[in-house]
Amino acid sequence: MLSYTEENYLKAILHQSESGEAVREVGTNELALSLQLKPASVNHMLKRLKEKKLILNEKYGKIRLTKRGRIQAVGVVRKHRLWETFLFETLRFSWDEVHEVAEQLEHIQSEKLISRLDEFLNYPRVDPHGDPIPRPDGKIPKVSARHLSLIETGQSGIVVGVRDTSSTFLQYLENLSIRMGTRIKVLNRVDYDGSVELRIGRRTSVVVSEKFASNVLIG
Amino acid sequence: MLSYTEENYLKAILHQSESGEAVREVGTNELALSLQLKPASVNHMLKRLKEKKLILNEKYGKIRLTKRGRIQAVGVVRKHRLWETFLFETLRFSWDEVHEVAEQLEHIQSEKLISRLDEFLNYPRVDPHGDPIPRPDGKIPKVSARHLSLIETGQSGIVVGVRDTSSTFLQYLENLSIRMGTRIKVLNRVDYDGSVELRIGRRTSVVVSEKFASNVLIG
């Protein structure tokens, strides 16, 4: 059985190595940054994870999850996203509140709890941020979606997710009345810096940065 | 903010000191036994709890919760019992499965989570074992109930709780088809050892020990 801490490391490795499209290799410093720890601490833990055959890592080399490690990590992500869905759907938490609590709940150890929760929620495919919820067998459903920053001028679509879960971002969305299912049309794009002008629902237009647009998923 | 471990100690002190009717004082060894730890470990932690003004304890003396300590302990019990109710009512866990998982869930830190859970469950007054769920202000509703072992011969009543939450006990209940709300009539009592003959629901009679009977609450 893995400790709370080990689970957090594995999840961080998974997220770093599978963020974006391709499968990247992860380094000690990078991991330390994402876990808000010092490289020395991470280095120490990596040894333990290697001994437990959860990761592959040669001295001065990059980190990869073993099959076993990936299964564990995906399991934590599954729990995290199911709990987020529960908090959002059942307990009516707002979009930007679910993550912090799910960060704790994801470590509860009970197979039955998770399978019953999944059943209770009616086997959701995505969490409140639009991220896919891994199945019990570890398969992660494909969620087809494009970044808002890549939608052509004049086209529109429905918000199906976000790529940033920080509360500043989510609160900004809230202020703009953008949520899951909101229809957005790209009215215009500024070549200079990639800013885009949007119509949100049927409201008047707003301009947002490319950074912002690249964190909104349209499906 | 208290650690997982500190919360478990406070809860154990609360349970030991307020088990049964009167308010008893608790000792180091007793506490060690109930937490499945060694007295030396408990002794060490008691110092920290005292420093944090959560308990009162003089050298070689007994342990009592301070006001602050009791509030914390009751808070943990509230969370434990709300989660047990959730597992039982919402996720259809069985009577004897809820405790173990609630033991973990009780440590999740989020005021909002608990108040929303309470609301979702429609403000239950008792948990699946018939134990009262403390209110947010720390008040514990009185649940009027008598031990089955004290019911007079010929009388009957409804099961409203249990005093033992071990899984051997709860599984025995399950086997006897005794659950919350079951009607039980005391048909006969053996003077020699306090064993009682019961009719459970409208089924034929069974004989149970006094020990067993003293752990079933009739209201």
Next chain:
DNA sequence: TTATTTTGTTAGGTTAATCTAACTTTTTAT
């Protein structure tokens, strides 16, 4: 290709929470 920067490792410490073994104080029984 050498110097600089970035990345990763090692050594040595700290804190929380546990343990065993030895000791002291208090309580209970004779």
Next chain:
DNA sequence: ATAAAAAGTTAGATTAACCTAACAAAATAA
């Protein structure tokens, strides 16, 4: 009133997870 038993304490170790500071290797730039 003493001896034995029970209850509680202390000392010293261990383990997981973190830290800082110093160092070594690898990657990058001049």
